[in-house]
Amino acid sequence: MNCLLCQGIVSSDLTLSKIFSLQRLNPVPVCDTCLKQFVALSTVKTCCECGRKLTANSIDPCQDCVKWHQQFPHLFVNQALFEYNAAMKAYMRQYKFLGDYRLRAVFNQLMVSKLKSFRSSIVVIPVHPSTIQRRGFNQVRGLCEGVQLLDCLKTRYETKKQRQSEKGRFQRLKTEQPFELIPEKASLITNQSVVIVDDVYTTGTTIRHAASLLYRAGASSVSGLTLAR
Ligand SMILES: [Zn+2]
């Protein structure tokens, strides 16, 4: 078996399984050298709300999360599995932007196993139809392959395009809701505990807007799971 990331030979060492104490995971098609570049956040001190790695003297929740409280007062806790370091950025580039759909297999079992532990309805951050057309897939759905998803959100516009082309974008993106509920699905959210899944938590804008929408639709609790932070 060759490594999906570097084409090197894969030994049968279950590094990911060991890190997350999930013995049931099958070996992933990635070599040990590549796997070791990913830094699991489960072993370090992280922000209790967004899941980022904290330094010794940072406050918990972190400054960013404290700021978000003004805009989104509802409780929202995100769990992130890995640091968004150079290796994870390279992975995302190969998976998402070069469109190598096989790469979902690197983290799929881990994501599915984590998602099942939430015992909640699973909502994936939607991708704009034009992005799907360009890329050929929704990268987050790929990571979640094998669990049942509740498709209740859709995008209102293509966020990436807007981000590149508009001025004053940060303020707008911070305040403008990028998603809307699919009306026929809205009732499925009422009194449900929901977990929102995304690939990367960067500013928190995307997932917090989605969380806010689900709370307004009557969800009893909303939490997050992201592959990276
Ligand atoms: Zn490798």
Ligand SMILES: [Zn+2]
């Ligand atoms: Zn935080």
